[in-house]
Amino acid sequence: MISTALHQKYDLRLPRYTSYPTAPHFSPAVNGVVYRRWLSELDPKQPLSLYFHVPYCEEMCWFCGCNTKITKHYSPVGSYVDVLRAEIKNVLSALPAKYPVAHIHFGGGSPTILKADDLRNIMEDIQRGFDILPDAEIAIEMDPRTAKPDFMDAMRDCGFTRSSIGVQDFNETVQRAVNRVQSFDLVANVVANLRERGMNGINVDLMYGLPFQTLQGVIETVDATVALNPDRLSVFGYAHVPWMKKHQNLIPTEALPDTAQRWAQYEAIQNRLAEHGYVAIGLDHFARADDDMAKSMLAGELHRNFQGYTTDRAEALIGMGPSAISSLPQGYAQNDPALGRWKRCVEDGLMAIEKGIAVTDEDRIRRDIINELMCHLSVDLDEICRDHDVPVSRFATQLDDIRKMSVDGIVTVCCNTITVTDTGRPLVRAICAVFDTFLDHAQKRHSQAV
Known part of the structure; x- marks a missing residue:
């Protein structure tokens, strides 16, 4: 059973992390021309x-x-x-x-x-x-x-x-x-x-x-x-x-x-x-x-x-x-949500992309970390960093933040491996958010963590 104190501390409005970067950070820089090129590649x-x-x-x-x-x-x-x-x-x-x-x-x-x-x-x-x-x-x-x-x-x-x-x-x-x-x-x-x-x-x-x-x-x-x-x-x-x-x-x-x-x-x-x-x-x-x-x-x-x-x-x-x-x-691309605009683009033979984002190498590393946590409730940062050829020291600040969370019993850290506990399972989005460089806690565009 999770305590009231943990409710209050971690019940933040957070992304569901079905992508990283998440959809609120898409921009018109990715358009139909970019998307068509991505498909061709x-x-x-x-x-x-x-x-x-x-x-x-x-x-x-x-x-x-x-x-x-x-x-x-x-x-x-x-x-x-x-x-x-x-x-x-x-x-x-x-x-x-x-x-x-x-x-x-x-x-x-x-x-x-x-x-x-x-x-x-x-x-x-x-x-x-x-x-x-x-x-x-x-x-x-x-x-x-x-x-x-x-x-x-x-x-x-x-x-x-x-x-x-x-x-x-x-x-x-x-x-x-x-x-x-x-x-x-x-x-x-x-x-x-x-x-x-x-x-x-x-x-x-x-x-x-x-x-x-x-x-x-x-x-x-x-x-x-x-x-x-x-x-x-x-x-x-x-x-x-x-x-x-x-x-x-x-x-x-x-x-x-x-x-x-x-x-x-x-x-x-x-x-x-x-x-x-x-x-x-x-x-x-x-x-x-x-x-x-x-x-x-x-x-x-x-x-x-x-x-x-x-x-x-x-x-x-x-x-x-x-x-x-x-x-x-190469990244994410989202079709226009407005039915009329989407229809006109398609009928003109165009890609009906309204916005998107090209992922950087930094995004890919953080996406892999977040996906491992979301899917398997554990991530070996040493392994992830080896795969991406970067030093684990890049995430020293995030590891410190995770160790502070471990005091609450929701996560453990051992030899740069982060493991979400049974208590922390419903709070995994809050743990992932530590690695999210885009997150603005002041925005009200996400759902409650639980």
């Missing part, structure tokens, strides 16, 4: 990862922090699909060869809003333009309220292997407070339909820190979720940022758990999942011991990208759709 022998953003939902979940639009009609979604397919062609025009692809992910929004034939058409374009490897993981985020049988038929036909199902909480009072009402039976039916079609890779997303959540309630949600027998779970703390996401003002703030209650919910979920045999992965993921993600963690091969923890080893991730971020060896 990619090694055609190295597998790629592809991400497709579908920025539409039928209704707004008030906890949502994603880039999405609400529509009750399909016409804007159908038009969007046409532009997304054009963007695939634009990207292919910049690549000098037919590249292998090891991982594909559809996120949103709600990709399940797509018509089955539109999903098939997008996948056919991908299959024509890229060499999808036989063991590629093809994943999609699913809203069980909009996942229709014919859509799941299309998923099966297109080779999808993994589904991430948004549950958040099964308590109806909580669901109504965040405008996301869906029964256990509805979710169970979707899971059964996926498995009947041979798609057995099931992730479930849960949240804590939502209005009206209680300790007993989150435990009951965990038990109900485990009854679905998912391979993996993601457990995220609700980020209340109404100054960035205006719809979050609809959430009754007086019903939000305070910091101590959030921590207690996190610990209760983690302990309950451990009782059910799930292994903790990094900060906020859990997996069965025989799952590939758990095996990757034990082998020291776990990775982290904009979708969170992953077994995907690709060095280059190409994002398509408004707001999608690409992660390439």
Whole structure:
């Protein structure tokens, strides 16, 4: 159990470190011309990862922090699909060869809003333009309220292997407070339909820190979720940022758990999942011991990208759709989040990049350190510095800061190896922040550490 003093000391607003440098530090210096050049320089022998953003939902979940639009009609979604397919062609025009692809992910929004034939058409374009490897993981985020049988038929036909199902909480009072009402039976039916079609890779997303959540309630949600027998779970703390996401003002703030209650919910979920045999992965993921993600963690091969923890080893991730971020060896590039501007750029045959950042050698070293801490809760600075041919003395100040943290029992330092303790696991972002040269604690653009 973490003390109140540690709550207050380390409950800072910090990045989730799905990239380094993080998105708030992107600038217009990286534009479509730069991005096209970066794509042309990619090694055609190295597998790629592809991400497709579908920025539409039928209704707004008030906890949502994603880039999405609400529509009750399909016409804007159908038009969007046409532009997304054009963007695939634009990207292919910049690549000098037919590249292998090891991982594909559809996120949103709600990709399940797509018509089955539109999903098939997008996948056919991908299959024509890229060499999808036989063991590629093809994943999609699913809203069980909009996942229709014919859509799941299309998923099966297109080779999808993994589904991430948004549950958040099964308590109806909580669901109504965040405008996301869906029964256990509805979710169970979707899971059964996926498995009947041979798609057995099931992730479930849960949240804590939502209005009206209680300790007993989150435990009951965990038990109900485990009854679905998912391979993996993601457990995220609700980020209340109404100054960035205006719809979050609809959430009754007086019903939000305070910091101590959030921590207690996190610990209760983690302990309950451990009782059910799930292994903790990094900060906020859990997996069965025989799952590939758990095996990757034990082998020291776990990775982290904009979708969170992953077994995907690709060095280059190409994002398509408004707001999608690409992660390439040269740096990061983000598409314009404004749907209209993104559409005009794509239709003009341009790369719809709004901003990005070229990574420096210093960034790469710090990124490796942060990734090791986030993925494996330990980092050998001697090894990292050898790999980058720099003296470990470069991080003397950071090591001193980490040693000060060790007094609180959240981290240990031995022979320049930093190890996060069980107590420190939920605080790993605060430990990573020591190595973040960009961080400005005065800014309110990040979520709470827990």
